[in-house]
Amino acid sequence: MTPSRRSFLMGAAALSAAVATPEMVRAAAALDAAAGADWALATRDVEGDTPRQAMRLIHGRAPRGLEGALYRNGPAKFRRPGGSATHWFDGDGMMRAFRIRDGQATLEARFADTPKRRTETELDAVVTPGFGTRGDARARIGSNDDANAANTAVMAAGDKVWALWEAGSPLAMEASDLSTKGFVTLRDDLKGMPFQAHPRYAPDGTIWNVGTAGGQAVIWRLNPDRSLNDAQVVPLPRASYMHDFTATDRHLILVLQPWVFEGHAMPVVSALHWRPEMGTQVLVLDKADLSQRRLYDLPAFFHFHLGDAWAERDGTIRFDVAASSDPRFAVDGAKVLVDGRGVVPGDPARLALVTLHPDGRAEMVSSEVVGEFPKADPRRAGLKRRLTAHTWGETRGRPLPTGLAVHDWDKDRSNAFEFGVHQVVEEAVFVPKPGAVAEDQAWLVGPSVNLKDGRTELHVFDVARISDGPVATWQAEVALPAGFHGAWIG
């Protein structure tokens, strides 16, 4: 931390003529800069579980009818004495539960108790290779789940929540106390098959997901009770890195960006190569018959996250994407985040709308709105909609968003609320108001890290009045690092 260096610096300034040479002052300033960016709290290490605590209402009032829990996942332990994760995606997963009941909010958090975390706790060193972390020879990896950080997203599953990663099994945790139950095997012969972090929920309750291995993908189809309905392996036209996919009520849509695996290597990013000349392909599969497929071509872009898709009557398919021009954030920017200092290369992602026409043409139109973590109305998953909630305010060089917004694709404009650079704003989920049907009759619920106060906050926005700011804000006693993705269980 920096206070002692800051006070030394200020003291030095006051006494400069008498004591400090310019060299001393410069040296102290360099130390101060090296000590960390103002946003470094967002990637701090958490040393242990955080027992349930009341959050204090600091703004507005709890909306009537908002009852439930926001479960959120994200990395919360990067650094150990014998070696550290060097990439934001490789920290140990910590499940957070923000519970709202009777107008009160609480927060608790527990680490996913994974083999990776056990090994690294024992060795007091991060040794496991990951997405961008090299790891070392002490790693113990007998299967992909031995490297599973369980740190990316959440899926509700009865009285459990599943902590999702990208390249391994879901990890079941108790929804009531966040204790770890173990990896989920959906069928014995599918043990360890990758189950990615962004399942898509169909209007009929079916849950679809994917997992990739080079040039093939497993397509998961789960029943509403989270049991397995079917799993099929399909070939892909290319071995793209894929973090997300999307779906209409009738189609699965796999966006194959030109960031492709060429050979096997660890960490993952070292095997990936950016080939913009290949363009981006969009593979559309018919949910009813996965052998029925259609391939569309788009110019090259990089993305992590897609919005829910929909199909129109004439067969036109549309979906949104948080797109950027290259994978520099994934390779280098995410390392800056764990360093806790430095400049993030490249430009922040912008929202774009992709249209796949029945005649085989595809087009992508950028809104020019800076945004990430797109989320949409769950009542309209796979169906026509006009709104996308997203984070906002990220600027060139500085990582992490500072506001929230809702983009209206019909009007092609975003209504935003900017907290200011003292807040790191995380993904917010769409929570429909009880009994309401209109798309904007919903709340956005999501946290932020208040850098000024050193605390985690939970905000509720009215989707119809985002620019008015939160209708309620609670503040915790602690600051948890910024997470990735969450799920609301009402």
Next chain:
Amino acid sequence: MKTLSSVFAPVAALAVAAVVASPAFAADLTLSFPTAAAQGKIMVAVFDSAAAYGGQGQPAKVVLLDAAAGETQVTFDGLPDGDYAVRAFHDLNGDGKMNTNPFGMPTEPYAFSNNAVGNMGPASWDRAKFAAAGATAQTIDLK
């Protein structure tokens, strides 16, 4: 008064003589798989060299335990003293193969001696090897 070293010197000399006289003492190696489910068979291979363990040679001992009948332990009597490592897998469905998922990852439980875990592959000889001398036991968790 005799010193301790003079008391033990003849014993040490005897031991050296014995080693020279015969290839090695006999070791009785007991392998237990207490967490194995009561189904299928457990295939166990014991190796006495890094080369054999690495696939360049035959195992010193091989056994098939009938886990379905509750057999989860085996003792190999009279092994020469030395370093050994064990590979084991639980053929749950009894098809004689180590089954894998569609992406080639094992779906049936397996383990190595010392409960060693590899680094994106089988546990290395260095992680799995143990010295067997006299009564030696390894408790192995198949997972």
